[in-house]
Amino acid sequence: MGEFELIRRFFQPLSVMASREQLILGPGDDCAIQRVPADRDLVFSVDTLVEGAHFPHDYPAFNLGWRSLAVAASDLAAMGASPVCFTLALTLPAADERWLSEVARGLARASETFRLSLAGGDTTRGPLTLSLQVHGTVPAGGALRRSGARVGDRICVTGPLGNAGAALDFLGVTEPSQAQKAVLASYHFPRPPIELAQALIGAASAAIDISDGLLADLNHILSASGVGASIDPGCIPLSKALVELTGDRAVELALSAGDDYELCVCINDEALMSLPEAVRSQLTTIGRVEAGSGLRLEGGRSLSGASGYDHFGRSV
Amino acid sequence: MGEFELIRRFFQPLSVMASREQLILGPGDDCAIQRVPADRDLVFSVDTLVEGAHFPHDYPAFNLGWRSLAVAASDLAAMGASPVCFTLALTLPAADERWLSEVARGLARASETFRLSLAGGDTTRGPLTLSLQVHGTVPAGGALRRSGARVGDRICVTGPLGNAGAALDFLGVTEPSQAQKAVLASYHFPRPPIELAQALIGAASAAIDISDGLLADLNHILSASGVGASIDPGCIPLSKALVELTGDRAVELALSAGDDYELCVCINDEALMSLPEAVRSQLTTIGRVEAGSGLRLEGGRSLSGASGYDHFGRSV
Numbered sequence: 169m170g171e172f173e174l175i176r177r178f179f180q181p182l183s184v185m186a187s188r189e190q191l192i193l194g195p196g197d198d199c200a201i202q203r204v205p206a207d208r209d210l211v212f213s214v215d216t217l218v219e220g221a222h223f224p225h226d227y228p229a230f231n232l233g234w235r236s237l238a239v240a241a242s243d244l245a246a247m248g249a250s251p252v253c254f255t256l257a258l259t260l261p262a263a264d265e266r267w268l269s270e271v272a273r274g275l276a277r278a279s280e281t282f283r284l285s286l287a288g289g290d291t292t293r294g295p296l297t298l299s300l301q302v303h304g305t306v307p308a309g310g311a312l313r314r315s316g317a318r319v320g321d322r323i324c325v326t327g328p329l330g331n332a333g334a335a336l337d338f339l340g341v342t343e344p345s346q347a348q349k350a351v352l353a354s355y356h357f358p359r360p361p362i363e364l365a366q367a368l369i370g371a372a373s374a375a376i377d378i379s380d381g382l383l384a385d386l387n388h389i390l391s392a393s394g395v396g397a398s399i400d401p402g403c404i405p406l407s408k409a410l411v412e413l414t415g416d417r418a419v420e421l422a423l424s425a426g427d428d429y430e431l432c433v434c435i436n437d438e439a440l441m442s443l444p445e446a447v448r449s450q451l452t453t454i455g456r457v458e459a460g461s462g463l464r465l466e467g468g469r470s471l472s473g474a475s476g477y478d479h480f481g482r483s484v
Numbered sequence: 485m486g487e488f489e490l491i492r493r494f495f496q497p498l499s500v501m502a503s504r505e506q507l508i509l510g511p512g513d514d515c516a517i518q519r520v521p522a523d524r525d526l527v528f529s530v531d532t533l534v535e536g537a538h539f540p541h542d543y544p545a546f547n548l549g550w551r552s553l554a555v556a557a558s559d560l561a562a563m564g565a566s567p568v569c570f571t572l573a574l575t576l577p578a579a580d581e582r583w584l585s586e587v588a589r590g591l592a593r594a595s596e597t598f599r600l601s602l603a604g605g606d607t608t609r610g611p612l613t614l615s616l617q618v619h620g621t622v623p624a625g626g627a628l629r630r631s632g633a634r635v636g637d638r639i640c641v642t643g644p645l646g647n648a649g650a651a652l653d654f655l656g657v658t659e660p661s662q663a664q665k666a667v668l669a670s671y672h673f674p675r676p677p678i679e680l681a682q683a684l685i686g687a688a689s690a691a692i693d694i695s696d697g698l699l700a701d702l703n704h705i706l707s708a709s710g711v712g713a714s715i716d717p718g719c720i721p722l723s724k725a726l727v728e729l730t731g732d733r734a735v736e737l738a739l740s741a742g743d744d745y746e747l748c749v750c751i752n753d754e755a756l757m758s759l760p761e762a763v764r765s766q767l768t769t770i771g772r773v774e775a776g777s778g779l780r781l782e783g784g785r786s787l788s789g790a791s792g793y794d795h796f797g798r799s800v
Contacts, residue, residue: 192525197630197708198562198693199527199620206522209508211515212603214617216573218610246514257532257573257615287528294534295611299573301530304515314513377514392512 174263175291178272179256182279182286190305191253191285200287202253208305213243219296224339229267231356232298233274239379240300241282242360242429246377248312248369249304251362253287254279257299260291282362312368312375317393317434317457321373324440324451326361326431328407329382333425334414350409358429365431367447371439376432381424386432387463393434398464399455423465490579491607494588495572498595498602506621507569507601516603518569524621529559535612540655545583547672548614549590555695556616557598558676558745562693564628564685565620567678569603570595573615576607598678628684628691633709633750633773637689640756640767642677642747644723645698649741650730666725674745681747683763687755692748697740702748703779709750714780715771739781 183194193201204210217236219225237254244251256275260268279285284302306312331354338348339355360377368375374393376385382404390397404422411418434457440448455466499510509517520526533552535541553570560567572591576584595601600618622628647670654664655671676693684691690709692701698720706713720738727734750773756764771782 193627193629198559198691199529199565199627201563201622201627202526202528203624204520204526210518210520210526212518212571213515214571214573214604214606214615216575216606216608216615218575218608221608221610243514247517249515255528255530255617257530257617259532259534259613288530290530290532290615292532292534292537294537294613297575297610297613299530299532299606299615301571301573301617306517308519311509311515311517313509375514 174265174268178268179286179289182272182276191287195286195288200253200255202287202303204305207308209308209311210303211244211247211249211306211311212301212303213240214299214301215240215243216297216299229270230274233271233276234278234357236298236300237275237278237282237284238358238360239429240302241278241284241362242358242377242379244302244304245360245362245365245431246312246375247304247306248310248365248372248375249306250366251282251284251302251304253285254300254302255287256289258289258291259294259297261293261296281359307369310369312365312372314374314376314389314392317374317389317395318436319395319457319459321434321436321457322440322453323386323397323399323455323457324433324435324453325378325382325404326364326433326450327428328405328410329378329428329430330410330414330418330421330425331355331407332358332427333421334410347409347412350407351413355427358427360429361431361450364447364450367443368433368435371443372433372435374434378426378428378430378432380426382432383423383463389432389434390461390463394461396458396460396462396464397455398458398466400466403452403454405452490581490584494584495602495605498588498592507603511602511604516569516571518603518619520621523624525624525627526619527560527563527565527622527627528617528619529556530615530617531556531559532613532615545586546590549587549592550594550673552614552616553591553594553598553600554674554676555745556618557594557600557678558674558693558695560618560620561676561678561681561747562628562691563620563622564626564681564688564691565622566682567598567600568619568621569601570616570618571603572605574605574607575610575613577609577612597675623685626685628681628688630690630692630705630708633690633705633711634752635711635773635775637750637752637773638756638769639702639713639715639771639773640749640751640769641694641698641720642680642749642766643744644721644726645694645744645746646726646730646734646738646741647671647723648674648743649737650726663725663728666723667729671743674743676745677747677766680763680766683759684749684751687759688749688751690750694742694744694746694748696742698748699739699779705748705750706777706779710777712774712776712778712780713771714774714782716782719768719770721768
């Protein structure tokens with residue numbers, strides 16, 4: 169079987185689950201065709217994962233498939249978007265049948281979970297790199313941006329933070345404990361809160377996904393909105409597993425470690441109260457937007473710059 | 485200057501020329517936002533270029549910038565689309581200031597020429613790879629596809645073929661002749677016929693861009709449409725430079741060499757006659773669509789498979 173055929177066989181099933189009203193034409197022509205409903209805007213974002221930089225050489229192919237699409241889908245959550253489809257630019261050294269089938273299986277699982285159909289792609293030979301571009305839609309003019317935070321807004325997060333950061337210490341453990349398994353699951357199989365985010369459209373004033381760490385990402389909101397903030401690190405939700413494994417380091421990981429793919433959201437009291445209880449209960453208030461600039465931690469130090477993981481990369 | 489800053493400085497200007505009615509939000513947030521007019525469909529395609537596979541290690545950065553976007557834009561031409569914007573996933577070993585500024589300059593030139601604004605991207609560290617996704621729009625339901633060719637249609641091409649293929653022999657020439665310069669320009673600075681293609685919407689029955697070679701690409705149309713064809717190689721337009729440089733090999737290059745980024749179009753006689761003279765004069769008839777399957781060359785051999793350049797890659 170030729171390399172063309174092999175790739176088509178494994179990836180073709182990822183393209184069949186699309187709503188034909190939105191993805192009019194999938195892979196196989198010069199372009200794919202998407203129809204965006206008249207009252208909605210298209211939102212899109214691209215993320216690249218390079219072997220050796222974003223995942224280790226022996227990273228399990230199934231996990232890689234899931235993680236690639238989940239990380240990209242997280243940017244849709246940050247805008248409050250409904251997922252539609254994605255493209256995959258896959259560069260790989262050789263078409264290894266077993267590896268390809270496992271990547272495709274991981275992608276397929278994530279594709280179903282996040283409701284993102286494969287719309288097209290490009291497969292080339294070279295060092296292992298995956299670039300995924302995800303497409304979603306939002307009500308016209310309604311996308312959650314980084315720039316809308318207003319003085320007095322609450323600052324909320326959507327889930328426990330720090331798990332994925334803690335997992336880095338246990339990636340090589342062959343028989344992980346229950347607690348280790350719990351944080352490893354957060355690292356290998358992130359689940360950005362896509363449905364929750366859609367419920368925040370029209371209510372939240374600003375949002376960002378927590379990929380680089382809470383401090384760094386919240387600082388992006390503050391800069392884009394021209395405001396400051398204070399947060400109480402003691403209010404950040406932490407998992408039992410994280411506290412069990414890292415003790416006093418738990419809060420630091422929750423503040424600074426990346427890869428959690430939860431959301432940080434700004435919202436005023438009234439808008440928060442207008443949300444259904446099922447949505448509100450998933451938001452934990454950790455602080456308030458203030459006049460000025462910079463981020464103050466209650467009970468401690470002031471942080472002016474974008475603390476956290478200063479990596480070589482910037483995604484949109 | 486940090487790497488973030490460097491990249492932002494060079495690439496930011498590429499995002500400012502957008503129509504704010506269509507590109508509502510460019511780089512800098514979690515996603516970009518595009519508004520697709522209600523009576524139009526979004527079309528999109530991704531293309532990856534890997535150093536060492538798609539361009540040599542010492543390939544001039546300005547040319548690389550132009551060529552990357554032109555090659556991607558060619559897929560928009562193949563659908564008859566009006567260009568809107570693009571994303572750039574750039575993986576590079578180090579942020580070399582001079583190299584980055586030259587790539588950005590080449591991209592900027594192509595971006596203006598093809599009217600494609602930078603909407604977003606992701607910059608990561610790793611082996612040099614560029615993935616560009618281009619976005620355009622077409623009248624709803626009107627995209628030119630590969631699958632619409634009908635028995636009796638003319639087969640036309642938009643420009644001279646074979647130039648880029650011939651150029652491969654002269655890439656290292658330090659003082660090229662006039663003729664060598666002419667074919668090298670086709671290779672380094674392809675100009676897909678984007679405006680012409682838009683004029684073919686509603687008239688042409690099928691189209692594809694000639695990236696892998698006329699025989700291979702026409703065969704994609706024939707397979708997708710379930711038809712056969714015969715063409716007369718003697719009718720293929722050839723540049724004077726190509727004939728001067730390659731003599732008897734010229735027709736073979738025009739049939740089988742890739743990288744020309746002209747269009748191959750199927751259109752019936754009546755539709756062709758309905759086109760303005762200025763459009764019609766840019767189309768050269770080289771054959772007819774026939775019942776059956778496969779591609780017959782007049783005065784010679786029958787070609788059943790997808791002859792031409794069988795590379796490891798498939799773009800959509």
